Amino acid sequence: MSKAREVLLNPIFNDNPIALQILGICSALAVTTNLYPTLLMCLALTSVLCLSNLFVSIIRNHIPTNVRMIVQITLIASLVVLVDEVLKAYDYETSKTIGVFVALIVTNCIVMGRAEAYAMQNGPWLSFLDGLGNGLGYSLILIIVATIRELFGSGTLFGYEILILTQNGGWYLGNNYMVLSSSSFILIGLFIWLLRSWKVEQIEEPEFQVARNNLETKEAGTRV
Amino acid sequence: MNKNDTLLKTLFVGITLCLVCSIIISLTAVGLRDQQKLLKQKDQQSKILSSAGLLTNQKNIEELFMAIEERVINLDTGEYADSLDPKSFDGKNFESEDYSKDPLTSVQLSSDTDISSLKRRENFIKIYFYKENNNIKAVILPVRGLGLWGTLYGYLAIEPDLNTIIGLEYFSHKETPGLGAEVDNPRWKSKWRGKKIRSSSGEFKIEVIKGLVNLESPERKYQVDGLSGATITSRGVSNMLTFWLGELGYAKFLNKLKVEIENEEALNV
Numbered sequence: 388m389s390k391a392r393e394v395l396l397n398p399i400f401n402d403n404p405i406a407l408q409i410l411g412i413c414s415a416l417a418v419t420t421n422l423y424p425t426l427l428m429c430l431a432l433t434s435v436l437c438l439s440n441l442f443v444s445i446i447r448n449h450i451p452t453n454v455r456m457i458v459q460i461t462l463i464a465s466l467v468v469l470v471d472e473v474l475k476a477y478d479y480e481t482s483k484t485i486g487v488f489v490a491l492i493v494t495n496c497i498v499m500g501r502a503e504a505y506a507m508q509n510g511p512w513l514s515f516l517d518g519l520g521n522g523l524g525y526s527l528i529l530i531i532v533a534t535i536r537e538l539f540g541s542g543t544l545f546g547y548e549i550l551i552l553t554q555n556g557g558w559y560l561g562n563n564y565m566v567l568s569s570s571s572f573i574l575i576g577l578f579i580w581l582l583r584s585w586k587v588e589q590i591e592e593p594e595f596q597v598a599r600n601n602l603e604t605k606e607a608g609t610r611v
Numbered sequence: 612m613n614k615n616d617t618l619l620k621t622l623f624v625g626i627t628l629c630l631v632c633s634i635i636i637s638l639t640a641v642g643l644r645d646q647q648k649l650l651k652q653k654d655q656q657s658k659i660l661s662s663a664g665l666l667t668n669q670k671n672i673e674e675l676f677m678a679i680e681e682r683v684i685n686l687d688t689g690e691y692a693d694s695l696d697p698k699s700f701d702g703k704n705f706e707s708e709d710y711s712k713d714p715l716t717s718v719q720l721s722s723d724t725d726i727s728s729l730k731r732r733e734n735f736i737k738i739y740f741y742k743e744n745n746n747i748k749a750v751i752l753p754v755r756g757l758g759l760w761g762t763l764y765g766y767l768a769i770e771p772d773l774n775t776i777i778g779l780e781y782f783s784h785k786e787t788p789g790l791g792a793e794v795d796n797p798r799w800k801s802k803w804r805g806k807k808i809r810s811s812s813g814e815f816k817i818e819v820i821k822g823l824v825n826l827e828s829p830e831r832k833y834q835v836d837g838l839s840g841a842t843i844t845s846r847g848v849s850n851m852l853t854f855w856l857g858e859l860g861y862a863k864f865l866n867k868l869k870v871e872i873e874n875e876e877a878l879n880v
Binding site for chain 1: 635788
């Protein structure tokens with residue numbers, strides 16, 4: 388596998404920013420009630436991630452080490468404002484619902500994390516691909532979560548009725564839990580479980596072993 | 612020491628970066644401003660039209676909106692405030708919400724009258740008439756009030772008898788999707804059509820009740836089904852109607868308008 392391909396495809400399953408690094412969960416919880424805003428959010432994050440990686444990488448040899456994070460944040464924040472403005476100018480309706488989460492991309496750990504961990508050490512082209520790959524990895528999970536939440540919570544996909552809700556005269560009783568943010572925790576958790584059953588090498592070593600509660604240790608305890 | 616870490620270089624990189632970024636952002640913001648304003652205006656116009664049941668086809672909002680007449684009114688006196696040009700009368704978020712922040716153009720609400728948690732109420736507000744052949748067919752009034760998570764902003768359209776509701780449409784709110792956000796559900800919105808605001812004796816009656824309206828009850832024409840799982844949002848909707856149709860809201864204006872419409876009708880006969 389060539390280097391570029393690896394950089395692009397690895398973050399999708401092997402090194403997924405949400406499933407393996409558990410970064411960027413906030414927006415994954417908040418915007419995934421409906422598919423359409425989720426897609427726009429994924430697009431917004433992916434473009435910020437690609438461009439921030441690209442620009443950080445271009446100027447990486449000139450960034451003074453003591454202010455490097457400030458420089459990265461300035462770049463990221465500017466890109467986020469740009470994306471937000473463009474969104475407002477082309478889809479006002481959706482920007483009303485996800486606007487605040489687009490603004491919060493600044494604090495999304497994935498963006499800062501990739502700038503610091505990858506773009507500071509690698510060339511512009513590879514950094515751009517790394518941003519794209521991580522953006523796709525993030526998008527993959529968001530889209531899966533949003534599909535499940537919209538379908539079972541509101542009975543629709545992209546706003547089109549699939550399961551007709553009882554309040555609209557149909558047969559499907561919407562799962563109200565799915566429209567609440569906390570359901571994403573469970574869905575992301577299930578996804579991580581599936582992914583790690585498939586790619587066993589992602590399972591982390593337990594940090595400590597729980598001692599077995601048997602007679603010997605009890606006796607050992609009393610003796611001490 | 613690394614050549615990048617000198618004070619001069621640090622300052623140079625910092626200042627250049629800030630300048631470049633701010634120039635790019637300013638250019639984008641200025642370049643997109645008109646487009647953004649247009650979309651926002653279109654969104655509000657579509658909600659105004661849809662509250663009065665006039666929105667038939669998304670494509671010609673501007674054309675449909677030509678039939679709408681905008682007027683600014685004084686809420687204290689109930690008179691038209693024609694010295695204020697409706698075209699230039701624009702708030703930032705809500706039509707006149709910005710006026711409600713200025714002590715010169717608003718009144719402080721006491722805690723017992725402020726049932727919708729508005730804190731202040733503006734003195735001037737922009738309302739809309741839908742007219743056919745110079746006859747008023749619908750009066751569209753902006754309303755706002757606290758729901759569960761934040762303020763709901765919307766338009767209430769009423770018939771020229773000033774007592775029958777045509778529709779209630781929200782254009783901005785922060786309610787929970789699937790629960791409080793069901794205020795946007797077309798099925799729920801259609802329940803408002805034909806409901807009466809006051810009884811024949813003038814008593815204020817309209818409310819969102821808990822549960823379903825009993826179809827046999829004599830009160831049914833004043834009641835709208837509550838949103839299940841969204842008691843606080845439903846109560847917020849009731850409260851904002853109570854406030855905005857009450858003495859501090861449009862009551863004075865509506866009383867004057869009623870006389871005006873009756874006189875006109877008498878002339879036409």
